[in-house]
Amino acid sequence: MFKVFVGIIILAIVIYGGILIYQQYLLRQLKTIDQQRQQLDIDGLDTAVAQVKTMSLTGKTLDQVQELLTDYTALNETRLPRLKAQLDQATGSAKQYRLLATRSNLKKAQDSLRVTQDAIAQLTDQIDELKQVDEQHKAAVKALEKKYQDLRKTLLAKNFMYGPSIDGLETELGTLEDDNDRFRELTSQGDHEKAAQLLAQLQKDTEHLEEMIEQIPPLYKNLETEFPAQISELQQGEATLSAQGFKYPEADMHDQIQGLNGEVKAGKDALTQLDMDKVQANDTALTNKIDHFYDTMEKEMGAKEKVTTNLDTLAKFIAHARNQNTLLTRELDRLNLNYTLDHQEVETAREFKEQIRNLDSAYQADIEAIQSNQAVYTQVLARQTQAEHDLQQIEEQQQTINTAVSGLVxxxxxxxxxxxxxxxxxxxxxxxxxxxxxxxxxxxxxxxxxxxxxxxxxxxxxxxxxxxxxxxxxxxxxxxxxxxxxxxxxxxxxxxxxxxxxxxxxxxxxxxxxxxxxxxxxxxxxxxxxxxxxxxxxxxxxxxxxxxxxxxxxxxxxxxxxxxxxxxxxxxxxxxxxx
Structure with a gap:
């Protein structure tokens, strides 16, 4: 009986010791949570919130800040006191050895601490973001003001380089400055959401204006000086060549050159309207047409020299081919009396005769066109080149036939x-x-x-x-x-x-x-x-x-x-x- 009693006492001591150890463990956990609660940067958050309250805010930004302040109030008046109460209640339960209740309250305190930490971090991030946006917008206002000042200086100092587009550019710049004033106003009022939308449009419009200011000078120079000088030169050149009897593949080339001035005017009108797509297209079209007309006149002048040189040579070539064909035809007619010519030699010779006649007719027509100043020399040169090729082929084939039949006897x-x-x-x-x-x-x-x-x-x-x-x-x-x-x-x-x-x-x-x-x-x-x-x-x-x-x-x-x-x-x- 005594041994049983002693065993019970020992067991009780062990259980009591275990309870004490677990009690101390829970108290240490509660102390750690309380230390983390005390380390929460409530003062820094209070200061940041106080700064936000002093900011002049409107619009959706104000709504966002009011929601933020509501969350802050809930944190101060509800979450933090609740966390403190949960810790006190858990500590009291632990001291009274109500370990199960202590464990439950410890879990609640841990959850509340985590929620509180997240809430503080979220509030801090929102406040930092708000302050950063405010600073960025204020910096953007200054940067845009500086950029617009520089652009206006450029337009004032180099307005001669922009021609009829200067008024439109200044109007565009004035509109941007007005929009920037509105952006400054929204920023100072604290309506950062509307300010951000306006800033995006401002930056896009500013980039477009800068592109036009960079693109217009060379385009205007072409319209004002380069193209008119080239058109004048083309008009003089065309008039001189026409007086010398030149004709062109395009019968209305004179009218086309005269019409270039109208296209220059259309380009200036588009420049006045700042229609850059139309101005670019007009510049490309004028460049191509002017190059084409220069090229056409140069080709005609070069072709005339070659045509003149070829006339005598081609006439002799035609006469030679005709004489060769006549001799071949006579020989074939003679041989055809005694021999069977079964490779269409006679028919082929007749075809050559017709080809030579057609080539001579074309040659005579070109001579008449040249003498009456109606010849397009590039076209005449092309016919001469083809005629020389055809005559060469005819000569070779006639020689082949002659060689083939000459050995019949x-x-x-x-x-x-x-x-x-x-x-x-x-x-x-x-x-x-x-x-x-x-x-x-x-x-x-x-x-x-x-x-x-x-x-x-x-x-x-x-x-x-x-x-x-x-x-x-x-x-x-x-x-x-x-x-x-x-x-x-x-x-x-x-x-x-x-x-x-x-x-x-x-x-x-x-x-x-x-x-x-x-x-x-x-x-x-x-x-x-x-x-x-x-x-x-x-x-x-x-x-x-x-x-x-x-x-x-x-x-x-x-x-x-x-x-x-x-x-x-x-x-x-x-x-x-x-x-």
Whole structure:
């Protein structure tokens, strides 16, 4: 029982100790919050609020300040006393060991402190912003006054540089000064919201005025001195050139130049109205037109010199082309009697003649225009340049045609000589075969021979027509040359096979009685020779058997044949050797 009692006492002591420790913790927390409360810059805020109260404020700015003062009053009369009361109540609860109530009041005090700190910071920021805006507006008033004074000095000292725009500029400046006075008034009254709106417009309008003051002098100088001087020079130049007989691509260029003074006046009117977009557009348009008129007159003067130089050269070129065309036409007419001209040479020459006639007509028209002072020299020069190009093309093409047809007579003679050679060669091949007194020739050889003979006959007929086509003749010559070469090879093969076959059949007689196979082969070879006229097959038949009976005999007899003939054996195709 005693031990239980002792345990209870110890437990009570521990609990009491814990309560004391927690009590001290809460009291320290409350003390910290109270210290933070006491550190709040209420005096600085009071001073700032007092300064705001002394400011003369109107409009929405006054409404904002009144709302600010209401918040300040609520802070002083409600928030701060409530925070103090919460701290006192929490401290009393802690001392009475009402720890749960103390903890609740501590939480409320912490929240109230945070809200109070935020409120003070917000009020301070609003007051600082208000004071800053007030200072900025006062500084802006002074800066604008200084700027307007400088602008007015510029306009007074350099009013000659602004011409008719000076009155408008001074009016604009006066309006800005009036607006600045209104801005100063709003600032002094403390209506900073309206003052800020007016300041933004003032700054925009001031920038626009400064831009005009900078832009106008060079524009006015152009309108007052540069453009009039250039227009006067253009008028004098145009009058002088017109008196000398110059004409221009633009028939109304004289009127256009005279109208430039009206555009100068329009530019000055726009300057008077300070319509800068119109003034800029007018300046650009006048600059471009004046440059264009200068350029036009310079081109016409330069073109006249070139045109004058080209007249004699072009006349000779046209005469040369006409003479060349006449000679070509005569030659084509003559050749057309005997030859077929199938590349439209005659038609092309006639087209060239018409082109030359048109070029000459244009040339004569330009001469008349120059003599009557109606010529636009740049246009004449362009026609001369094109005419020279066209004449050059015509000359080159006429030379090409002349070169192509000039060799027709020579080509015809060469073709006749070649035809004669073909006929002689054909007859020579025929005599080679006839001299052998063969029993006949194969149908294949005879057909090919007849084809070549007919080709030569057709060529002979075509070349003896009244009007011949040399292009077609040339094609026939090439074809016949190839076919004759093939016929010559076939003839050589036929002659060699026939003569060798006869020699081998005679040579084989020495073996006919002793070798039945030789007798049979000899009989078959003779049949192929006499009846089928297949001399190559006949040769192959007897040669094969002889080489079996007497190896090397065919090669010896063949070599001896070609030796006596004075030629060598034609190499056999590779495909045949492989077989």
């Amino acid at each position: 020579k080509e015809e003679q060469q073709a006749r000589d070649t035809l004669q050679q073909f006929e002689l060669r054909q007859h020579g091949l025929r005599r080679q075969v006839e001299n052998l007194n063969l029993p006949g020739v194969s149908k294949t050889y005879l057909d090919y021979y007849n084809v070549v003979r007919d080709e030569i006959a057709k060529l002979n007929d075509d070349i003896n027509q009244v009007q011949i086509n040399m292009e077609e003749i040339t094609k026939q010559l090439i074809m016949i040359q190839s076919d004759l070469d093939i016929l010559a090879e076939k003839t050589t093969d036929l002659v060699d096979s026939a003569e060798l076959s006869e020699q081998l059949i005679q040579y084989a007689n020495r073996y006919r009685l002793t070798h039945d196979e030789v007798a049979k082969a000899s009989q078959e070879a003779q049949r192929l020779f006499d009846q089928e006229f297949d001399y190559a097959k006949s040769l192959e038949t007897i040669a094969t058997v002889l080489d079996q009976v007497e190896p090397g005999s065919y090669k010896r007899l063949e070599d001896n044949y070609y030796h006596q003939k004075g030629t060598t054996k034609k190499p056999e195709p590779e495909a045949k050797e492989e077989q």
